[in-house]
Structures are given as structure tokens and as C-alpha cells.
Amino acid sequence: MIEVNVSINAPVLYCDETILGIEIGNGYSFEKNYIDNLPFKEEITDCRGDLTVDYLDSIKSDENGKYLICISKKDVYQIENQIKGPGVYTDKDMMCGNQVKAHNKLETDYLYKMFSLLHLFKEGNIGTKEIFLDNVFSIGFMKNILHNTSINVTRNTTDDRVFSLVPDEVMSCNQFLSDYHGSEYTIFKNCIDEFVWGLEQVDIATGFEQFTTALEMTLLDHHQRGKKRSTFQKSRSNAREYTDSNRPDVCENESILPS
Structure with a gap:
């Protein structure tokens, strides 16, 4: 088996800092990331270095500068080694693309589920437009880096209702997610x-x-x-x-x- 280091990051639209106290599980956490430090900054900026229009209404600022609320996760998972011994192998075999793609789908499906539950808990146009997934692993002397982007092409980025919680709602929201993310959601x-x-x-x-x-x-x-x-x-x-x-x-x- 091969160990894969995965890093998942996504800017979260239309929410405020109250979301930082929400726990959606599966190793994910909400974080406050300043624009200049975003690991995916080049992916969401234009040729002038400005954020694309989808993210303009989600920018926040404080004394340290402008920032976005993001969801992130770092994890290690295993895939099967496609190289079984001497033989002829293609680049596709070395990249283990199908296995990585299957794992990426599990992660994006999980995020979709949890953001759907947040929509049920309270109004607000919270969610992601793009999810960036970086998978890094080695086969022998070859180091593979697979960068994938999951794009929600139907995402409504014009609804400017902000998902915001009062202090008492944070605990209730976490309990709601814990209670209904299993068979009830299914x-x-x-x-x-x-x-x-x-x-x-x-x-x-x-x-x-x-x-x-x-x-x-x-x-x-x-x-x-x-x-x-x-x-x-x-x-x-x-x-x-x-x-x-x-x-x-x-x-x-x-x-x-x-x-």
C-alpha cells in the first residue's frame, strides 16, 4: 500500500467569524486565512492579482488585512500500488489517478452533505464554489503531486445573505450536525x-x-x-x-x- 498525503482547502462564501466555532467532523476545520497567505491564491485571482468576482462579497478585513473564511483538512490515506513487478506501465498507472479520484469524491461529497445541513439549520448562502485538493505520494523514486479542483458550476454567488450565528446557536448547530449527518440525512x-x-x-x-x-x-x-x-x-x-x-x-x- 502507498501512503498519500492530502491537503484540502476551500474558501467559504457568505459567512462570518461565528462559523469558526462550528465542527463538521472528518478532520475538517474552519479557519481565518489572510489573502496573501492563501495556499490557493493564484487559483482565485485574476491577472492583476485581484480576487475573482465570485469571492468579492465574502472578503472580510481587520487590523491585519483582508481575509477569507476557509475550510481545510490535512490527512493521510492509503491506495493500492499499481506496480506489481517487472512489466510495462503507463503514466496513468504510476499516477494511480482512479484511486485518488475516488477518494477526492468521498471528500467533496462529505463537504456537500455538511454544508447542506448548515442550510437546513439556518438561512445564509454559505458554501463553496471551488475545492482544491492536493495529493502527494511516492512510488519508488517517483514523487507524484496531483492537484485537483472540484468546481460547483451551479453555485449561486449572487445571493448575499450571510450565514451568521449568535453565541447560543453555535452549540445548537454543532449538536444538529452531530445528530443528523448519519442515517437521518441518508x-x-x-x-x-x-x-x-x-x-x-x-x-x-x-x-x-x-x-x-x-x-x-x-x-x-x-x-x-x-x-x-x-x-x-x-x-x-x-x-x-x-x-x-x-x-x-x-x-x-x-x-x-x-x-
């Missing part, structure tokens, strides 16, 4: 994806349509979705009347789960 993933997709729309009409679809997926049977608006409205009205004593167990009531 059960409602399709609904949550639809909701987040609505948030990423730049026009109100399309966004509202996605929100409506997310509610239909949550509250209606599969065969009713998109057909019985009156049923949906009644279900939505009934949902307002749920209390801790009469709310149905969503894990047992499979009729409201996405197919």
Missing part, C-alpha cells in the same frame, strides 16, 4: 438535494419550484407528487399541527420517503 437526501438545488437558483420562480418539489417529496406519496396540489396543501397544513406527541415516525412511515 433517508432524506433526495429531498435535501432538491431543497439545496432550489437555493442555488438565481431566479425566484425556478427556486420556488424546487422548494415545492422538495415538500412534495417529503409529504406526499410517490404517485401523488406533481398531480394533487390540493392534497399537498392539506398535508402541508396538517404538518403545521404536528407536535412531539403526535408526529409520525418518519423512519416507519415509508410513504413519505423519497423513492
Whole structure:
């Protein structure tokens, strides 16, 4: 097996320093990084050295200069050595690209999940536009450095609502992420994806349509979705009347789960 050192960094849009107290797990941490010290500065600046337009509204400043809130992680993981002995090997074999790509996807999927949960916890256009992943490993005398960028091409960078927490909400938010990042998220993933997709729309009409679809997926049977608006409205009205004593167990009531 080969050990791979991975460094993951991404600027986080539309949040303030209150996010620094949030713990999303899996080795990630929110950090305050000054622009001149960003490890990926060249990736998000233009030919004049200015930040690209996607990040302008997320810049903060203090007495030490301008900075961005970033998410970062450093870790070591293992991949299988493709070189089994004497033979003919290509550059692709030496780079172990498929294994690195698979690990990168696990990391980006995890970040997507946790930012989706933050959207459910409180309003604000928090999230990433680009995630930079650097994987470094050696095979024999060859040192490989794989630099990958995961880009969210549909990311709404015009919604300027800032994700901000009051002190009492930090602990509640951490508990929320801890409680719902497992099987609860998996059960409602399709609904949550639809909701987040609505948030990423730049026009109100399309966004509202996605929100409506997310509610239909949550509250209606599969065969009713998109057909019985009156049923949906009644279900939505009934949902307002749920209390801790009469709310149905969503894990047992499979009729409201996405197919």
C-alpha cells in the first residue's frame, strides 16, 4: 500500500467569524486565512492579482488585512500500488489517478452533505464554489503531486445573505450536525438535494419550484407528487399541527420517503 498525503482547502462564501466555532467532523476545520497567505491564491485571482468576482462579497478585513473564511483538512490515506513487478506501465498507472479520484469524491461529497445541513439549520448562502485538493505520494523514486479542483458550476454567488450565528446557536448547530449527518440525512437526501438545488437558483420562480418539489417529496406519496396540489396543501397544513406527541415516525412511515 502507498501512503498519500492530502491537503484540502476551500474558501467559504457568505459567512462570518461565528462559523469558526462550528465542527463538521472528518478532520475538517474552519479557519481565518489572510489573502496573501492563501495556499490557493493564484487559483482565485485574476491577472492583476485581484480576487475573482465570485469571492468579492465574502472578503472580510481587520487590523491585519483582508481575509477569507476557509475550510481545510490535512490527512493521510492509503491506495493500492499499481506496480506489481517487472512489466510495462503507463503514466496513468504510476499516477494511480482512479484511486485518488475516488477518494477526492468521498471528500467533496462529505463537504456537500455538511454544508447542506448548515442550510437546513439556518438561512445564509454559505458554501463553496471551488475545492482544491492536493495529493502527494511516492512510488519508488517517483514523487507524484496531483492537484485537483472540484468546481460547483451551479453555485449561486449572487445571493448575499450571510450565514451568521449568535453565541447560543453555535452549540445548537454543532449538536444538529452531530445528530443528523448519519442515517437521518441518508433517508432524506433526495429531498435535501432538491431543497439545496432550489437555493442555488438565481431566479425566484425556478427556486420556488424546487422548494415545492422538495415538500412534495417529503409529504406526499410517490404517485401523488406533481398531480394533487390540493392534497399537498392539506398535508402541508396538517404538518403545521404536528407536535412531539403526535408526529409520525418518519423512519416507519415509508410513504413519505423519497423513492
